[in-house]
Amino acid sequence: MIEDIKEEALQKGVPIIKDEGLAFLLNFIVQHDCQDILELGTAVAYSAIMMANLNEKITVDTIEKDEKLYKEALKNISDAGLNDRITVHFMPIEEFSTDKKYDLIFVDAAKAQYGKYLEQFLDNLKEDGYMLFDNMIFHGLIYEVETISSRNLRNLVSKINKFRDMVQKDERFDIMMNDNVGDGVWVLTRRRK
Numbered sequence: 001m002i003e004d005i006k007e008e009a010l011q012k013g014v015p016i017i018k019d020e021g022l023a024f025l026l027n028f029i030v031q032h033d034c035q036d037i038l039e040l041g042t043a044v045a046y047s048a049i050m051m052a053n054l055n056e057k058i059t060v061d062t063i064e065k066d067e068k069l070y071k072e073a074l075k076n077i078s079d080a081g082l083n084d085r086i087t088v089h090f091m092p093i094e095e096f097s098t099d100k101k102y103d104l105i106f107v108d109a110a111k112a113q114y115g116k117y118l119e120q121f122l123d124n125l126k127e128d129g130y131m132l133f134d135n136m137i138f139h140g141l142i143y144e145v146e147t148i149s150s151r152n153l154r155n156l157v158s159k160i161n162k163f164r165d166m167v168q169k170d171e172r173f174d175i176m177m178n179d180n181v182g183d184g185v186w187v188l189t190r191r192r193k
């Protein structure tokens with residue numbers, strides 16, 4: 001069933017997490033016993049369902065602004081019998097606000113906004129919580145910005161590079177940089193004082 005969701009997403013060109021990044025994410029959740037998860041960027045709920053399926057203690061709040069994808073996500077979650085543990089918030093991430101604290105915030109939406117998302121959701125991270133960012137090498141394009149002819153794409157990739165530099169200098173965080181996993185997966189935690 002989950003394989004059908006994946007195949008359909010790939011056929012329709014809906015971006016979903018790569019196998020290697022997903023394996024890392026799921027393993028990370030198990031290793032660190034993450035139970036309360038916030039996901040930025042639902043698409044068709046492929047990664048949300050995979051996370052929730054790990055064990056029954058896991059709940060996922062996930063945010064999606066595209067109505068077609070949101071409806072598809074609701075259907076897939078219902079078919080998977082996960083209505084009680086996955087909540088999809090149909091809205092722009094920028095408008096989402098909650099007092100809830102999470103063990104893990106999985107950031108998989110607008111790459112140009114990663115810096116903003118970090119600040120927006122930092123207060124929603126438990127003291128020992130993790131923020132995990134996918135697409136940190138953006139198909140390898142971060143290594144060859146000068147060769148990109150499309151101006152929009154070049155700007156986007158430059159923003160990812162800026163975010164990479166910025167978080168590495170930010171003394172609030174410890175970072176696990178996994179550029180060789182999937183599309184580049186970085187994990188941030190608060191530095192202990």
Ligand SMILES: C[S@@+](CC[C@H](N)C(=O)[O-])C[C@H]1O[C@@H](n2cnc3c(N)ncnc32)[C@H](O)[C@@H]1O
Pocket residue numbers: 015016017039040041042043044045046047048063064065066069091092093094108109110
């Ligand atoms: C890479 S996809 C998510 C894939 C999903 N996590 C998975 O692996 O199955 C990113 C999604 O984020 C959504 N998105 C991008 N910017 C957003 C925003 N500002 N607010 C809400 N959703 C956004 C897009 O519509 C897209 O569906």
